[in-house]
Structure formats: C-alpha cells, structure tokens
Amino acid sequence: MRTRLALGAVGVLVGLYGAFLFLSRQDPAQWLEVALWFGAGVVAHDFVLSAALIGVCLLGARVLPRSWRAPALVALVVWGTLTVVAVPVLTRGGARADNPTLLDRPYVATWWALSAIVVVSVVIAGFVRSRRAHGEE
Template identity: 40%
Template sequence: MTAPRILLFVAGVTVMAYGAVLVLDLPLRTIVLIAVWAGGAVIVHDFVFAPLSAVLGYTGRRLVRGSWWPPVAVAALCSATLILLAVPVFDTPGAKPDNPTVLDRDYPMGLMISLLIVWSCVPLYQVGAALIQRRRATT
C-alpha cells in the first residue's frame, strides 16, 4: 500500500471509531431506532430501489437508442436524486405559521426548475458532442 492509501485508511478508521463512540453515548432506545432505520433502508434499497432501477434501466435502454442513451441515463439519475432530496420538504412539514423563515421557499417550483435544467442539458450535450465529433473529423 502506498502512503496516501495508508493515510486515507487511518483517517477512515479514526472517523468511524469517533462516530461509534458518539453513537454509544446515545440512549439505548435511540441506538435501536438507528439500527432499525438503517436495516429498513437496506431492505428498501435491495427490494424496491435496486429492482426498480434495473427495470427502468433495461426498459430505457430499449426505448432510447444510440448516442441519446448516456445523457438520458444521467438526466434520469439526477432527476431521481433531486426528487428523493425534495421529498422531505415537498409538503413543508416543518413550516410554522408563527415562524415564516422555516421552509420559506416554494420547493415544488424549485424542483420543477431543477428538473427542467437537468433535462435541458440532454439536447445541449448532443449538440456539443456533435460539434466535437465534426471538429475531430475535420482535423
């Protein structure tokens, strides 16, 4: 192993040990809830998200052909990430009438704008790739 790998390994183990010490300082009920939540996340990933991603990827690959596939796949992945990040605040569960500074943005509109930007990059990528390919062909 090289020196940078050893340093990264030591740093990772140190941070992991520090996190374990912090968790062990919590009440037992909280530790159990963390373990249940983490276990549930693994189960949901393995039995819902992973199969769904495989089916969507397989179907998408059959529907979107040629050079359009890579940018569409990247845009779909970015869209899924944006949607998952927006879920906790989408219906403003923490908003309080007496404190308008909590969740003070229009999150649904922000999500729509973000998705529009992501998907508008797909044709822009195609135009850029075509220009690069044309430039390479002329040189």
C-alpha cells in the same frame, strides 16, 4: 496506494469516533430504533431504489438510441438524487404555523426549474452525441 490506505484509516477512525459518540450519548433504549432506521434505509435503497433504477436503465437500453443512452442515464441519476433530496421540502415536512420563516422559499418552483435544466441538458447532450455518431459513420 499510501494515499488510499491513509484515507481508509482516516475513514475508519472517523467512523469509530462516530460510533463512540453514538454509544456514549444516545439513550440505550433508542439503539434498536436507530438500528431499524438504518436497516430500513438500506432495504429501501438496495431493494427499492436500486432495483427501480436498474429496471428503468434496462428499459432505456432497449428503447433509446445508443447516442441518447448515456445522457438519459446521467439525467436519471441526477434527477432522481435531486428529487430524493428535495422530498422533505417539497412535502413541507417540518413546516410549523408558529414559525412562518421555516420553508418559506419557492421549493416546488425551484425543483421544476432544476428538473427543466436536467431535461434541457439531456436533450442538448443527446443531440450532440447523435450528430457526432452520424458524422463518424
């Protein structure tokens, strides 16, 4: 319990420090823009991404066999996070013609390779779980 309180106190202090830096170093005219940006992120996450994830999970619970549900859910969360994080580089946002060293990696191929790893992992986990489930019956 003490550890949780200590971690919570550290988190609150770091948050307060961040708020102080924001308020002391940011132009007050931009505060509304920042608030809107944060608000849009919360709305996008809570009402779009989370709702879509819950819908897909409910559909998966009806369609997939019991032994495949957990691996598929893990894959959905991992692949979704991977994709959301990769969107800026997949769309080449920030690439500039005057600096060819920006975004000079094969990001799309890497995303496909990581996606394939996720799919293969799910297939392996699903088969292992289904074999165990049939062995226990």
